[in-house]
Amino acid sequence: MTYTLTYFPIRGRAEHARLLLEDNKIPYNSQVVQFGDEWNSFKKKGLESGELPFGQVPVLHDDKLHLAQSGAIARYLARKHNKYGADDVEKALNDMMFDMGIDIQNMYVxxxxxxxxxxxxxxFVKDVKGKFDLVEKFMKRQGKPYLASSEPTFADYLMFEVLDVIKRQKDDILKDFSHLESFYNKMKSRPNIVAYRESDRFFEKPVPVEDS
Structure with missing residues (x-):
């Protein structure tokens, strides 16, 4: 059964899951809910039916499974599609880096x-650079082309999305972080990600407020 990913017409907390699905050509349907009255009605029905377990989005629907929480969605997809890491050590490190990505995302929000x-x-730029410095040092120690693995994992899709959104505040913010900048450029140039970001499936706006 094809997944359905439910979210608003922004990137927000769902974009890293979209990137994982798009980059790996995993079929899915995008259910877009508009803010306002449509969301209020949708939320009420979803709470009653169980399709919105916590009355929030994103939610990933897989047959009878209705999975809320962006981290749970990312890990579920990673486990099902071998995007978690090559062994237990890599998986643990990718869990760690995913959580770091969430920390940085929360700073931005x-x-x-x-x-x-x-x-x-x-x-904000000063504070977030402090986090970038920690990620940079980790990547230098690891010596991997991606955060903790030789191929992209669920953690990489989140970190790429977070970096891309923050670069909207200061485009050259990664110039002092060579490993992180190389990682960002590598992710951005992946053919399936390029194609997705040029398609009408991609939402340019990361949040429902002015972000300039």
Whole structure:
């Protein structure tokens, strides 16, 4: 059965799952729910039916499974499609790097939803560079083309998405992080990701607020 991924018409918390599916040519249907009245009605029905277990999205539907929480979705897809890591050590490291990606994503979300975020951009850039420095040092120690593996895993799709969104704030933010910048460029140039990002399936807007 083909997956259905339910989310809003933004990148948000679902984009890393979309990237994993698109890059590996895994068939899926994208169910897009508009903000406002449509979402309110959809949420009510989903809570009643169990198709929205926690009344939030993203949700991945796989036959009778209705899976909420973006991390659970990522790990489920990774396990099913061999995108978790080559062995237990790699899997543990990819879990670690996925959680680091979530930490950085949460920093961005807190920043961008602040009504005074334009005045706080310099502070945000400084703080997020501190996280980038930790990832850079990890990648240097690992010596792998991706975060912890020789091929992209669920952690790489999240980290790439987080970096891509943050680069909208400062395009050259990775210039002092050679391993991280190389990783970003490698992910961005993957043919299936290029094709996806040029298609009408891709949402340019990362969040439902102004992010410039």
């Amino acid at each position: 807190k920043f961008i939803f602040d009504e005074n975020h334009k005045q706080k951009k310099e502070e």
